[in-house]
Amino acid sequence: MTEIADKDLLPAGFRDVLPPDAALEADVVGRLVARFAAYGYERVKPPLLEFEKTLLAGNGASVSGQTFRLMDPDSHRMMTLRPDMTLQVARIAATRLKRRPRPLRLCYAGQVLRVKGTQLRSERQFGQVGAELIGAESAAADAEIILLGIEALAEVGVRRIGVDIGMPTLVPALLSASALDGGTRDRFRIALDRKDGAAVAALGAAHGRALADILGAMLASAGEAAATLAALAKLDLPPAAASERAALGEVVRRVADGLAGIDSGGVSLTVDPVENRGFEYHTGAIFTFFAGGVRGELGSGGRYRAGNGSAEAEPATGLTFFTDTLLAALPEPAPARRLYLPHDVASAEARRLRREGWNTVAALGPDADPAATARALGCAFVWDKGKSIPLDLSRKK
Numbered sequence: 001m002t003e004i005a006d007k008d009l010l011p012a013g014f015r016d017v018l019p020p021d022a023a024l025e026a027d028v029v030g031r032l033v034a035r036f037a038a039y040g041y042e043r044v045k046p047p048l049l050e051f052e053k054t055l056l057a058g059n060g061a062s063v064s065g066q067t068f069r070l071m072d073p074d075s076h077r078m079m080t081l082r083p084d085m086t087l088q089v090a091r092i093a094a095t096r097l098k099r100r101p102r103p104l105r106l107c108y109a110g111q112v113l114r115v116k117g118t119q120l121r122s123e124r125q126f127g128q129v130g131a132e133l134i135g136a137e138s139a140a141a142d143a144e145i146i147l148l149g150i151e152a153l154a155e156v157g158v159r160r161i162g163v164d165i166g167m168p169t170l171v172p173a174l175l176s177a178s179a180l181d182g183g184t185r186d187r188f189r190i191a192l193d194r195k196d197g198a199a200v201a202a203l204g205a206a207h208g209r210a211l212a213d214i215l216g217a218m219l220a221s222a223g224e225a226a227a228t229l230a231a232l233a234k235l236d237l238p239p240a241a242a243s244e245r246a247a248l249g250e251v252v253r254r255v256a257d258g259l260a261g262i263d264s265g266g267v268s269l270t271v272d273p274v275e276n277r278g279f280e281y282h283t284g285a286i287f288t289f290f291a292g293g294v295r296g297e298l299g300s301g302g303r304y305r306a307g308n309g310s311a312e313a314e315p316a317t318g319l320t321f322f323t324d325t326l327l328a329a330l331p332e333p334a335p336a337r338r339l340y341l342p343h344d345v346a347s348a349e350a351r352r353l354r355r356e357g358w359n360t361v362a363a364l365g366p367d368a369d370p371a372a373t374a375r376a377l378g379c380a381f382v383w384d385k386g387k388s389i390p391l392d393l394s395r396k397k
Helices: 002-007 021-038 058-066 086-094 139-155 170-176 182-193 197-207 209-221 225-233 239-258 323-328 347-355 370-376
Strands: 049-051 068-071 078-081 104-113 125-134 161-166 267-271 286-291 299-306 314-322 338-341 359-362 381-384 387-390
Touching: 021 104, 021 125, 021 139, 021 323, 058 086, 058 299, 086 104, 086 125, 086 299, 086 314, 125 139, 125 299, 125 323, 139 161, 139 239, 139 286, 139 299, 139 314, 161 239, 170 182, 170 209, 170 239, 182 197, 182 209, 197 209, 209 225, 225 239, 225 267, 239 267, 286 314, 314 323, 338 347, 338 370, 347 359, 370 381
Parallel strands: 161 267, 338 359, 338 381
Antiparallel strands: 049 078, 068 078, 104 125, 125 314, 161 286, 286 299, 299 314, 381 387
């Protein structure tokens, strides 16, 4: 008995996806990829395993602690199970598609595995669906990716979409212009990451009130996009930081202008000018997608250098959706057109019904109560005397 029970157990963070959730996930992934394709993004399919030295080079070092490793019995080299697909797409662009004209638009979908989950995502295996725009460095490219994400979410039925936009290069540019030592700059960064205004003020009392006042104002300004940009515009920033502020504003304005015509039930744009956690290797605008009433992020992305540490790294921007969180943001799907066919229905008739879009479940022999059998098998309709008869599935036993 114990042996049978043990066979049902899975490692922590892994799960079976059952009907109808598996079909819903496949449908949503297909629709997302189709939306990416409509914008000119071509699909690539990287392998589940890669050599450790290749996958974890450059930006890959940021996920090395989340990577499952194993020895390749053929080459005797260490391999990794991918913890993230963005790294693989960057590798493909830098090698297999190196000679393709830029900008390069690629998209992908697949499963990733990580050593441990997080408080918001306990799963260690989950799906990613994403798009990367490689070889362009402009606010127009950043805005295209963000708007693509919003439109894709709206396409699959997500409502009350929220997008939080940031610029992780803004605070470093401001700190670099100060005369502070590296340790003090790090303490300011930690305080900002924790959203700890009191700690920022305390550091300012010891190391410079003017800088602390600016950082405190930036921290307090986070919120609705237009109001945040207006607050940032009032700050007296050094040239490098002012340039980053202008770049952030340009991206936000382009996104706001592009929202017209997207049927999403309303999009909320917010800006957090000090956000950095989780975006350490990004080099420009970053963004995170949310949905009202859903815990955790639906996806995220931003600007980075594609090339896995090579000298020829290219500017790139991209987004990644997480299918487990995304499915929780969708409305309850309509019942499938699942039709029970009694045993005496002709094969030609069954084929016609399938061509018309029905999912048919055929009886394998005579049935005394076709309606009861149909309910038991999850069919919302039963074929009777040449008609599809709807069933009350609440009576299913």
